[in-house]
């Protein structure tokens with residue numbers, strides 16, 4: 045998967061995604077992250093990329109030409125036009141389902157805005173998807189794109205060394221993850237649940253399923269409505285709810 049990011053702050057992206065699992069995934073060529081500095085496509089000698097808004101008002105607006113040129117520098121070499129995702133609080137809210145859908149693409153382009161926004165004409169011309177990472181306003185799209193790339197990349201085969209964990213963690217089946225424990229078996233008088241030390245895998249799986257259901261019921265009951273529950277799951281929840 046190749047991620048192209050049009051931004052005014054390429055160093056922020058390179059640093060943010062350069063270490064840990066996403067950094068290793070790049071080293072192993074499982075993913076490629078290319079930053080395109082919009083300022084390199086500025087039309088004037090001062091390298092200015094923003095201007096006052098027509099009609100007045102506060103703040104500056106990013107001009108269309110440098111963004112369009114930056115976009116062309118990516119797509120002129122490509123036969124298929126990748127989706128262009130503009131990070132904006134006005135977009136569709138990012139979630140695990142969207143991460144899964146996007147992880148199937150071969151190449152994506154992201155556009156990070158700054159200042160008061162981007163000239164609407166270039167948005168109309170190049171953007172295919174508008175995405176928000178939540179109902180709050182960031183100073184720019186860079187942190188949002190990093191969140192998206194992290195969530196998408198971990199779904200790409202071999203990015204996580206343990207192939208199981210990408211699919212068993214929270215949200216894939218609309219259930220939260222069961223609690224995890226490691227050594228020591230007793231920490232400040234608190235014991236790890238006996239069942240996890242029993243070595244009885246069937247019972248452990250059953251206990252974990254129960255814990256997932258109960259946790260989801262307690263912390264995110266909204267998710268339960270979307271979860272696929274077996275008759276056994278429903279019985280567990282019924283029993284728990286009556287307690």
Ligand code: ADE
Pocket residue numbers: 131132133175176177178179180181182183184185188
């Ligand atoms: N840019 C500013 N705020 C944002 C948000 N919440 N999500 C995505 N991009 C943004």
